[in-house]
Amino acid sequence: MFNSFTGDIKDAxxxxxxxxxxxxxLTTRQDHAAIEQVITEAYRAAGLTPPRRIVWCPSPLAMTWVRTLSTEMWQQQVGANVRDTLIDEPIRRAWPLIQACMSQGFCRELSEYLEGGLIDAVRxxxxxxxxxxxxxxxxxxxxLPLGVRAAITETLTAEGLPSTDLSALALLYYGTDGFVWGPxxxxxxxxxxxxxxxxLESExxxxxxxxxxxxxxxxxxAHENVFWISExxxxxxxNTMHYGDGWTVTVSPELQGWSRRLSLSSLFGDAVLP
Structure with a gap:
């Protein structure tokens, strides 16, 4: 039983x-074959049949558009969104086994330290x-930016879907439901x-x-039959992330200041806020 979040465990x-x-x-190109094997194993571990298609996209923006457009054209072939079955349910089932090995206080401190530290870093x-x-x-x-449009068209074509009628879908509202930033x-x-x-390997x-x-x-x-993933x-x-299709995401000074104020607030209370 782990009781105290101090010493070696805190250092680790x-x-x-x-x-x-x-x-x-890190911006190293991902190993597609290795990650696709992990995707297959994760689906099976969750009781799902592995997806028929794994579609790689050069950016999260291209991914969300490709998902929406291909769903529109493939209709029912993509299946339902499986985020809950793939991620949420397995995690819910795992925690009682983990918590049986540690005190409630230890579990809370560990989670607050790791989750809070990560949130502060990436908020x-x-x-x-x-x-x-x-x-x-x-x-x-x-x-859309030219590079993003080209990437979307290229990805749809590679998947055997028509890309000539995308202008007809110009007013289509794309969705980000089920979007997961893995780490x-x-x-x-x-x-x-x-x-x-x-x-805690068995747990x-x-x-x-x-x-x-x-x-x-x-x-x-993640859907039942198709898994869309971004490079x-x-x-x-x-403070700018540059993706392969030319899409960029910039962290503004305002967001940086907002994040710092929230981090200080979590440490010292609301009194530090202006």
Whole structure:
């Protein structure tokens, strides 16, 4: 039974958090074959049949548009969104086994340290990503950046879908429902820590493929028959993420200030806020 979040465990958690945050800044091209195998294993572990198609996209924006357009053209062939079955339900089932190995106080402190530390590090960037996607929600296809339009068309063509009638869908409102930023997904960092660092292997065996999927993927949307996944940024300059299709996400000074104020508030209370 783990009772005290101090000493070696706290040091291990600090190193784990640092490694996790560092990995979020890496722009190395992902190994498609390896990640596709992880996707297959995660679906099977959740009791799902692996998706018939895994569709790679150069950016989260292109991914959300490709999902919407291909769903429109494929109709029922994509199946339902399986986020809950793939992610939420397995995590809910895993936690009672994990919590049986630690005191309530230890579990709370560990989660607050890892989840809170990650949120503080990525809050501004995560909000910038959501803001950028939201800005494009009401955008017509024909007014998207040229590189993004080309990437969407190329991806649809590669999947055997017609790309000549996209202008007819120009007013289509695309959706971000089911959108997952893997390493930032709630509890991903904590589950990885208790498995890898605390060696609770049998307790986390059922969610091991899911942990790998969340840790290794950038962003994705999972349906029954199709899994859409985005490449990470090609490079990151200062506070801007640059994707392969030319789409960029910039963290504004306002968002940086907002994130810092929330971080200080969580540490010291609302009294530090202006």
């Amino acid at each position: 958690a600090r190193r784990h958090l640092h490694t996790w945050k560092t990995a979020l800044g 501004a960037k995560e909000q910038a990503l959501w803001n950028a996607l939201s800005d494009e929600c009401a955008t017509c296809f024909d007014t 930032v997904e709630s509890q991903a960092i904590t589950l990885a820590f208790v498995r890898k660092r605390m060696k 986390t065996q059922a969610v091991t493929p899911l942990i790998s999927l969340l840790e290794q993927s950038h962003t994705f949307i 990470p940024p090609r490079f990151i300059s200062e």
